[in-house]
Amino acid sequence: MKGTWATFIGIILLLGAIAAGVGARADAPLPMAVTELKEGWRLVAGQLPAPEAAPALIDEAKSVSLPHIWEDDFGAGPTGSYGVATYIRHISLSAPASQYGLKTGKQRTVYRLYAVTRDQDGGAQVYDLGGNGQPGVNSEQGAAGRLFYVDLPFDATEFDLVVQVSNHIFPSAGFLWAPKIGPKAVLSKTHDIQISAAFLVAGFFFAVGFLTMLLSAWHTAGRYYYIGGGMLIVMAARTLLVDNYIWVIWPWLDLECALRAEYVGLLLLAPAYLWLVAELYPKESSRTLVQMVWTLCGLGLLVALFAPLPVMFRMRDPYLVVSFLVLAKIFHVFWVANRKRLPGSKWALWGGVVAVLGVALDTYLYIPVPRTSFETVPFAALVFTFVLLGLFTVRYRQEQDEKAFLSECLEKANAELKDRAEKLDLAQAEAAAALDLKNSFLSNLSSEIQTPLRTLVSFTERLTDQVGGISAPERTEYLRLIRSNSANLSKLMEDVLSVSDLESGRFEVSPEPTDPKEVADEVLAFVESVAHEKHILIDLKCDEAVMTIDRRLMRQALIKIVSNAVKFSPVNGVVTIRGSKAGPDFVFTVMDTGPGMAPGQISVAMSLLGGADKAKGLGLGLPLVARFMDLVGGSIQIDSIPDLGTTVTLSFPMTPQQS
Incomplete structure (x- = not known):
């Protein structure tokens, strides 16, 4: 029995020590290193007290940790999440605050940050660190921009960080990313690097999308490249909108406009994906279904552009249902194409699986606990887009190979036809020349033969007709001429026969x-x-x-x-x-x-x-x-x-x- 009590008391003391350690850790002086402020926060729900009065409410406020999603007791609204609240945290530093910088985190609200210090007499000094608006009723209408990073403009080592927020448009609101505090040089540089990286990624995808469409126009490629390029541009814009980096470019951009633009981009994705797949495998897809999805999402676009924001947010879940059905249809198309062994279908099927797993993983890591409704993460969608673009590249190369093959065949046929025409012209010219030569040769041969024959006939007739009247010298001359012409005729015949033998190969x-x-x-x-x-x-x-x-x-x-x-x-x-x-x-x-x-x-x-x-x-x-x-x-x-x-x-x- 004594051992049981001793064990119980030991457990109590151990839990007390752990609790004291946690409390001491929350209030312990922060070293000169970047620290994420997740713990040690106090929440005053439904109130926006004066900043200098807020630290006095710490003891009675509710202890929360970040990320934190509002519950149902923050005020009026369709889901109970509409209202106001104040987050408070005491911070102790190991050096003057002016050597530190503060990254504000991300909030799905209208917010304002204050630093409250105490002088030696206990008086409160309030420093307005900035925000995206002034919290209050319907304050979202005047909200714009986002506060990413601030320097602390005082030298105190201890102060209270007061974050006042209000929400009248988001169905689920709260402190999504915890603030970070650390050395000014380190944190400012890290902040610049993150923004540069975000814009580098977005700019890269924007450039790829733009060049894709430009090259498609240059090479007169299929319209699926225009669709894919446009989707990449939409994805790049959504990357900046979802993570609020859009306000780095346009700090004056109205919050409501940014939200509507984000939803417009979201509503373009599902029908664009289905359209891409229909362009890739037209026989396995349904044009009617593509038109129906575009019609539904077109109605959603009208709501996103003109309906009140609470109505716009309510359409999110129906859109997710449509997206799920579209995704199922896409996988069905890939499955049918794979069974038909169409080019790239197996890669498309496995690429789609990887993309869906990426969406699920990104969603799990991105959305804080408790989880809100489904959040579209651009990077996983980009993976899927590149899978499709890769497939289109395969198809484009196949089409180009077919065109090149047909062009080569046509060029070869034209060359052969031209060569045959040239050979025919040459043969006709040679035949004409040969005919001319033959006619000339026969004409000359006739003349060559007739000359000695006439001489032979003439002198033979003289010898036979004038046997007694021809002197001996004349007879000798006649016989000499007959002999000479006979020799010439014999030589001529010999040459003609030689030509015949040479041409026939009998020589x-x-x-x-x-x-x-x-x-x-x-x-x-x-x-x-x-x-x-x-x-x-x-x-x-x-x-x-x-x-x-x-x-x-x-x-x-x-x-x-x-x-x-x-x-x-x-x-x-x-x-x-x-x-x-x-x-x-x-x-x-x-x-x-x-x-x-x-x-x-x-x-x-x-x-x-x-x-x-x-x-x-x-x-x-x-x-x-x-x-x-x-x-x-x-x-x-x-x-x-x-x-x-x-x-x-x-x-x-x-x-x-x-x-």
Whole structure:
């Protein structure tokens, strides 16, 4: 029994010590560090006493801790939360108050802060630290701005902080964020950093939203980008409105206007989300449902803009019901899209789950106990918005890939069509040119054949008709002319047949041991009679050598070149022929003193049928020589100067090339 009493007394003493410690902690001097003033507050509900009289009410006031939501005994109103109150806290500092700064916290009310000090005689000195208005009945109509941070304009180390508040518009009001006190330099810098960070985040999302719409206009993208960009801008504005940073930009902004703007932004979110999803998966969504939600939220927007504030706040719960139904429909669309294996649907489904969990977590951490009605937290909504924008990026890339593929196919088809058209034009031009060449060739061939044939017929008739009346010299001359024209006709037919064999690929090459000097001598004997008639001197010097080549082709090529030289050289001209070994080749150089050719004439003369001319004949010599040289693996080079002469160089390989 004695042990039980001893235990009971010990517990009582322990609880007393804990309570004393808590009380001592509340009134203990604050160190020179930032301290959040959550405990030690006293609340006088329903009263706004003079600031200097408020500290005297501490003992009879109710003890509360922050955050604190008003209960039902603060005054008249639909929910009992409308009324006035005074928060009081005694503060003891370890240094003069002028070295400290005060962050005022956040209140969903009209408020005013006072610092009350006592002089040595017990007299009260009141310092008005500022606020967003003067608390009282319907004071919200003149309220504007928000007090974020103040310096303490006195040197006392002890004072009472008096916060007077009034509320006639919020369904749930109170002290949401506890004030903080600390060294002026530290707290002021922290305050500036927080404001800068808030505006940096809001500015970033505003810039992303604006650039999204700008790039959509630039690239003519889908309207879902305009919707998403607009939502980002709304989210950025709500970030500033919900946390009251909007008053940093516009300290004169009326509280009622700020509240209405916040609700307008809130009412835009649900239909915008549904519209975005309908743009993403149109076949899985319902346009009618989107129109219905926009209609309902449009009515809500009218209420938010023009209805009295208490009516506006009452529409919050119906809006949450609509938002919940919209969210359920969005997940249903994602689920159906995922079952169809549409691009990005699985990512959308899991992204939506993450966003909802983020909303729930942010709500739990953001809203103080006891919890008020649902508070929209912009950051979780931004996560969901970026999920949708990511999906739209996937879709946009898919559309761009399809457009690029179609454009590439069209460009390829156009290129092929253009190439075929060009080839057709070229083929038509070549066919026309070939037809012209053929006609010219046939015309010249007819002329070339008719000339020796007429000569043969004419002299043959003379010989047969005048057998007894023709002298022996005339008969000899007639026979010589018949022989000469027959040889020319035979040579012409040989060239035509050679062309036919070359074009059809029937021309065969038969290499054999050959002495180029013997070939040169044969060529000289072949053209000597013609050269003698024109009194043309043929200067031949050729080295002896042993080479393996098609003797027939070598002889024909050399005959045609020397024959041309004799043909085009003037009377009493000179044809020079030189043959010698040069490295792996045996080179013949044939020079004449004829009229020569211009560079353009050389290329024409080298083309098969291109050199056909009624005045000069068919012009098959040089093209045939070029073909012969290709067959034996040699080369031909023509150098000519108009009015001076032409030099033709034939290079024959000493040994046949490996095919």
